[in-house]
Amino acid sequence: MKIARTEFTTSMATFSPEAIKAIPRVAVAGRSNVGKSSFINYFANRGGLAKTSSTPGKTKLLNFFEVNGGEFYLVDLPGYGFAKASDAEKARWAGMIDGYLSSDELLKCVLVLVDCRHTPTALDRQMVAYLHHNRIPFFVVATKADKLSRAQLNRQLSVIANAFAMGRADITPTSSSAKTGLDAVLARLDIMLAPPAEE
Ligand SMILES: Nc1nc2c(ncn2[C@@H]2O[C@H](COP(=O)(O)OP(=O)(O)OP(=O)(O)O)[C@@H](O)[C@H]2O)c(=O)[nH]1
Numbered sequence: 526m527k528i529a530r531t532e533f534t535t536s537m538a539t540f541s542p543e544a545i546k547a548i549p550r551v552a553v554a555g556r557s558n559v560g561k562s563s564f565i566n567y568f569a570n571r572g573g574l575a576k577t578s579s580t581p582g583k584t585k586l587l588n589f590f591e592v593n594g595g596e597f598y599l600v601d602l603p604g605y606g607f608a609k610a611s612d613a614e615k616a617r618w619a620g621m622i623d624g625y626l627s628s629d630e631l632l633k634c635v636l637v638l639v640d641c642r643h644t645p646t647a648l649d650r651q652m653v654a655y656l657h658h659n660r661i662p663f664f665v666v667a668t669k670a671d672k673l674s675r676a677q678l679n680r681q682l683s684v685i686a687n688a689f690a691m692g693r694a695d696i697t698p699t700s701s702s703a704k705t706g707l708d709a710v711l712a713r714l715d716i717m718l719a720p721p722a723e724e
């Protein structure tokens with residue numbers, strides 16, 4: 526697919542499908558500070574479209590971005606696993622993420638972002654198990670690839686794949702600052718968003 530245009534549509538604390546168009550959705554999930562909002566800016570080729578911060582816990586709502594004038598929405602989610610958040614805040618964000626993922630009938634795919642430098646956490650594995658269990662298609666994107674040498678990155682991609690019991694080729698490395706990896710993500714999305722073949 527080609528991304529001609531990505532525009533902010535709306536933010537919600539509770540998912541209400543009647544507030545947006547009935548078009549497919551692709552959600553971006555991951556730990557706080559992993560680079561979800563930066564990835565959306567890279568995707569959109571527009572710095573500042575989604576708000577980013579070096580301090581974790583920046584995105585606090587479900588944010589919908591309309592791609593190519595109605596092809597699908599890209600959904601920026603709050604992060605999980607922010608250690609310094611209060612218990613009430615953690616519970617609210619988890620409720621928002623789960624409430625959204627479990628109720629959006631037009632959700633076609635989730636991009637699970639993990640930082641390429643770190644071994645996935647229990648919460649990352651829980652997210653992947655949840656998506657499996659609920660039969661929500663997803664794939665894993667390793668962010669911040671610019672932070673590692675090629676050899677280090679290759680090693681880490683194996684570590685990440687092992688943690689999720691996946692193949693190395695199932696993990697797509699990206700860098701939103703160096704602008705690498707988007708083509709591979711778009712190629713996977715093409716497959717996920719294609720209408721099912723007729724029998
Ligand atoms: N070097 C490098 N830094 C990145 C990259 N992507 C994001 N960052 C930095 O990581 C920090 C967090 O980025 P965000 O995009 O705000 O992360 P987020 O996942 O949306 O975080 P929350 O909204 O808090 O959950 C920022 O300081 C970004 O500049 C990348 O590809 N390379």
Ligand SMILES: [Mg+2]
Binds near residue numbers: 561583601
């Ligand atoms: Mg964010």
